[in-house]
Amino acid sequence: MGDHRGPCGARRNRPSRLWGRAMVAAARRRTGRTLEAMEVAYLHGGLRLAGYACIAELHRLGLVRAMSGTLVAVSTSTSLPDRAPKLLIAVRNGLKQPHSWQTLRHDAHVLRAGAALGTRLIRRDWMLSAARQRRLRLLAIPGLLVAGWYLIQVVILAMDFTATTPSDTLTRNQAKATGAALCERPGGR
Known part of the structure; x- marks a missing residue:
């Protein structure tokens, strides 16, 4: 099982992709619903990858565009989908001013929403708490x-x-x- 190129030319690791699919399938069997993309990203890389998943979702919705290393919110009047995750809302609100992800991930609202996402994954037994890890x-x-x-x-x-x-x-x-x-x-x- 080797690496292959993704749609943007980036290298993707096939076992990692299969692991993500297995986690989504296990979530569907266990709870009757699938994990969201940012939940799977949080499991694989914490707040950093979950934030990238949020930015990708905002870009897909046409709400964010990248310009010379900073992210610029294009439209703040367009509403997010119903029942949008708190982290997605926090990232979008943080992008009202031009920021890079490195500065945005230190925003208090983003940190709070990321901690809530981690707590929810711990409560649903997808992650181990710090005490259980120790x-x-x-x-x-x-x-x-x-x-x-x-x-x-x-x-x-x-x-x-x-x-x-x-x-x-x-x-x-x-x-x-x-x-x-x-x-x-x-x-x-």
């Missing part, structure tokens, strides 16, 4: 120690089986000769 890391430490201990034991055991010295070889040959001599019967047969 707990999983702490629970992994004993397992790693046990695995390391057994790995050391396997290496020591392998070294014991492969280590032969010339004196070991002589002793084995002497034992074979002695055993053969004891097994011989007098009389030649």
Whole structure:
């Protein structure tokens, strides 16, 4: 599975795209509704990718246009679709003045909407909270120690089986000769 070029010539990773599709399908089976594009983006890259998804949606709706590295809101009188996500509304309101995404993502309303999106994903069990992440890391430490201990034991055991010295070889040959001599019967047969 290699990379291929997307519609704009950008490289896209096929496993990542398949993972996104699997997440959307799992959401549909689990909750009866699909994840929104910005939710999937938030799961893959946090507020940064979710913001890019919002800007792409605003561009698709014709509300935002890019000019020389800054984003300019073209139309603020056009309304957003019904039940628009809070992050989309916050990004659109932040773009009333020309901003780049780097400055817009530090806006208080955008940060608040991004935190609400993350909380909603945690509540719906799509993400782990910081406390659960810390707990999983702490629970992994004993397992790693046990695995390391057994790995050391396997290496020591392998070294014991492969280590032969010339004196070991002589002793084995002497034992074979002695055993053969004891097994011989007098009389030649």
